[in-house]
Amino acid sequence: MAFYFITGNENKFAEVKSVLPKVEQLVLDLPEIQDVDATEIVEAKLLEALKHKEGEFIIEDTSLYFNCLNGLPGPLIKWFLKTIGNQGLFNITDKLGDNKAEAKTIIGYAENKHQVHFFAGSIKGRIVFPRGDSNFGWDPIFQPEGYSKTFAEMNSEEKNAISMRRIALNKLKEFINNK
Amino acid sequence: MAFYFITGNENKFAEVKSVLPKVEQLVLDLPEIQDVDATEIVEAKLLEALKHKEGEFIIEDTSLYFNCLNGLPGPLIKWFLKTIGNQGLFNITDKLGDNKAEAKTIIGYAENKHQVHFFAGSIKGRIVFPRGDSNFGWDPIFQPEGYSKTFAEMNSEEKNAISMRRIALNKLKEFINNK
Numbered sequence: 322m323a324f325y326f327i328t329g330n331e332n333k334f335a336e337v338k339s340v341l342p343k344v345e346q347l348v349l350d351l352p353e354i355q356d357v358d359a360t361e362i363v364e365a366k367l368l369e370a371l372k373h374k375e376g377e378f379i380i381e382d383t384s385l386y387f388n389c390l391n392g393l394p395g396p397l398i399k400w401f402l403k404t405i406g407n408q409g410l411f412n413i414t415d416k417l418g419d420n421k422a423e424a425k426t427i428i429g430y431a432e433n434k435h436q437v438h439f440f441a442g443s444i445k446g447r448i449v450f451p452r453g454d455s456n457f458g459w460d461p462i463f464q465p466e467g468y469s470k471t472f473a474e475m476n477s478e479e480k481n482a483i484s485m486r487r488i489a490l491n492k493l494k495e496f497i498n499n500k
Numbered sequence: 501m502a503f504y505f506i507t508g509n510e511n512k513f514a515e516v517k518s519v520l521p522k523v524e525q526l527v528l529d530l531p532e533i534q535d536v537d538a539t540e541i542v543e544a545k546l547l548e549a550l551k552h553k554e555g556e557f558i559i560e561d562t563s564l565y566f567n568c569l570n571g572l573p574g575p576l577i578k579w580f581l582k583t584i585g586n587q588g589l590f591n592i593t594d595k596l597g598d599n600k601a602e603a604k605t606i607i608g609y610a611e612n613k614h615q616v617h618f619f620a621g622s623i624k625g626r627i628v629f630p631r632g633d634s635n636f637g638w639d640p641i642f643q644p645e646g647y648s649k650t651f652a653e654m655n656s657e658e659k660n661a662i663s664m665r666r667i668a669l670n671k672l673k674e675f676i677n678n679k
Contacts, residue, residue, distance in 0.1 A: 352544070353534040357579045365531070391583045397576055400536045404570045416595040 323376040340490045363429035381428045388421035407451040414448040426489040442488025502555040519669045542608035560607045567600035586630040593627040605668040621667025
């Protein structure tokens with residue numbers, strides 16, 4: 322049975338492929354429902370994907386949760402980036418006086434529509450004034466707890482060593498190996 | 501041809517029915533795509549509705565746009581209300597030092613999938629500390645420009661006289677009458 326990671330993001334695909342060599346990339350534009358629960362969003366996409374194609378699928382959501390906004394932006398982060406950017410996101414935490422944040426990945430794995438499994442990984446950190454370049458949207462403002470660099474200032478080895486995506490991926494790998 | 505306003509909200513239905521007496525209420529749970537463009541969201545819902553049922557449909561989106569967040573929350577307002585509430589919304593504008601906002605309704609009218617029309621109505625105002633009760637979510641924090649009451653402190657006559665929904669509705673009514 323073909324095993325697909327549905328993403329248009331080459332960086333994310335490379336990271337997943339390095340942990341799960343059998344996975345193939347599938348670019349499929351699936352509607353993203355409005356929700357602040359990433360698990361619901363990922364599940365809706367997986368169920369939609371199963372209608373379109375044969376195979377097993379994985380989909381990931383990596384979101385940024387602000388303490389000062391009681392969990393927002395969460396999965397809505399891309400709209401915050403589009404409207405106010407990293408500078409605007411930093412500004413909110415700065416003005417509200419609480420820069421604590423959590424970066425969280427949810428990976429959903431659908432064997433079929435009745436067997437959908439979720440794996441989470443998260444890392445705590447702080448929102449800082451943007452530093453460093455990155456292809457990943459909010460990496461310049463997220464500084465993991467215990468580190469002096471933002472994600473955007475780390476190379477991929479440094480970042481993968483503490484990545485929330487890597488934590489979730491390793492749980493998925495263990496699940497698949499024990500099937 | 502049956503003519504439906506798709507909504508689960510009795511208050512909104514009563515307001516639309518008073519302007520367009522022929523309209524019937526249809527409660528249909530349509531997926532809401534993630535976007536900050538209300539027109540895109542309404543259009544996606546209308547096209548989905550047309551797949552499920554015969555008829556002509558109207559769907560409305562009323563959203564709240566903050567100047568200090570470059571247009572957010574916009575159509576994502578319900579998630580802001582769910583996570584941080586009216587107090588949290590006020591707090592953002594207060595701490596960011598800019599309480600200007602705009603309340604905007606988009607009404608989409610689908611005669612069929614090839615003929616979808618949009619009508620907008622908007623009203624400027626300020627975000628204030630919550631005052632008054634309301635069934636409408638953010639009415640307690642929205643004070644229209646030139647008024648000393650929030651929407652939640654107005655009775656329905658006062659509110660309808662300046663309502664962004666009424667402005668959009670009247671445009672729709674004129675369009676239908678001139679067909």
